[in-house]
Amino acid sequence: MSFASQPPNLLLTCQPSFSPERSITAPIKCNAVPIVERAIARHEVREIEQRHTQDGVRERDSAASSPSEGEDDLVIIYNRVPKTASTSFTNIAYDLCGKNHYHVLHINTTKNNPVMSIQDQMRFVKNVTEWREMKPAFYHGHVSFLDFTKFGVKRKPIYINVIRDPIERLVSYYYFLRFGDDYRPGLRRRKQGDKKTFDECVSAGGSDCAPEKLWLQIPFFCGHYSECWNVGSQWALEQAKYNLVNEYLLVGVTEELEDFVMMLEAALPRFFKGATELYKTGKKSHLRKTSEKKPPTKESIAKLQQSAIWKMENDFYEFALEQFQFVRAHAVREKDGELYLLAQNFFYEKIYPKN
Incomplete structure (x- = not known):
């Protein structure tokens, strides 16, 4: 045929x-x-x-809208460094907690002491890990890094933070102590009434603008060890760097806060879904600004930069900035002046055994 x-x-x-x-x-x-x-x-x-x-698609959408049991057990700790735009960032967490269904808790230590006693460390670790009614949770406060592994904890919290150029941070703090900010303008500050400018303080060798006052971001990341608080300690600097890359999910910089917010939303949507848009349009995002702040002269900056303490704090800042920019380069692109996140660029294949 x-x-x-x-x-x-x-x-x-x-x-x-x-x-x-x-x-x-x-x-x-x-x-x-x-x-x-x-x-x-x-x-x-x-x-x-x-x-x-x-x-x-239905399973994916269901997973996105219904957090998994693991996500409901998440705890984030933001051990915020003073005068790094920490209030602006924390306001975003407060605005989103109701919508995204998590708890925000402020760690208010006596006299803002960043070092906890050993008994308070135990209480805090127990609260964070066992206080199920408060999970998922976002804790924030001016507390130095605490290593949860020393307490036998199986699941550690996720640490995040933001740091700032050390001289800019000190200048902001100097004027904040004297004039406050637009967040609580009626609150009396510790140095209120002192009209001396930062430049005048540096010229006179004052204690509030001394190089030793720069020593803050390193000990905050170094933690609850005595050496962390020894001003100018090389060991503290190295420990702070180690903790930054090994214990923190993400550390942003004040100067590039929007990028930090965007990357957190991509990595932790359980907490930060909607954070980028809120940062861009929300009234609270840029709420806190130090009043009466005057930029320091080049002479004042040069004098501070001669100190070994500035060199170490700046070393840490540059280290953190480089790490942040490295992470950002693999997560974000810019097009026509707008930032956008890269899509998922990994997938699974050769899955065995075959059913």
Whole structure:
């Protein structure tokens, strides 16, 4: 039978026929298969694939809208360094907690002491890990880094933080103590009434602008060790760097706070979904500004930069900035002046065993 003599609704399919008696291929046998049947079969396959795709989308959307049990157990600790835009960032967490269903707790230590007693460390670790009614939770406060592994904790909290150029941070703090800010303008500050400028303080060798006052970001990251608070300690600097890369999910910089917020939203949507838009448009995002702040002169900056303490604090800041920019380069791109997050660029394949 020739191909031309086949009925129009049949398709000729051919396959070799193997003889069990001989290891050679027998003549090819051809069978007629109705085209209609093949079309029906293809249609059924497409329907099955569509159902699988739709099921996958539904499962994905369900997972996105319904946090997993692990996400509901998450705890974030933001051991905020003073005068690094920490209030502006924390306001975002407060604005989102109701919508994203988590708790925000302020760690208010006596006299803002960043070092806890050993008994308070135990209480704090116990609270953070066992206070189930408060999970998921976002803790924030002016407290130095606390290593949870020393307390036998199986699941550690996620640490985040923001740091700032050390001289800019000191200048902001200097004027904050004297004039306050626009967050609570009526609150009397510790140095209120002192009209001396930062430049005048540096020129006179005052204690509030001394290089020793720069020593703050390093000990905050170094932690609850005595050496961390020894001004100018090289060990403290190295420990702070170690903790930054090993214990913190992300450390941003004040000068690039929007990027920090965007990356947190991408990495931790359980907490920060909607944070970027809120930062851009929310009234509270840029609420706190130090009043009466005057930029220091080049002479004042140069005098501070001669100190070994500034060199160490600046070393730490540059280290943190480089790490942040490295993480950002692998997460964010800029186009037409707008930042956008990179899509997922990994996938799974060669999954075994096959079902």
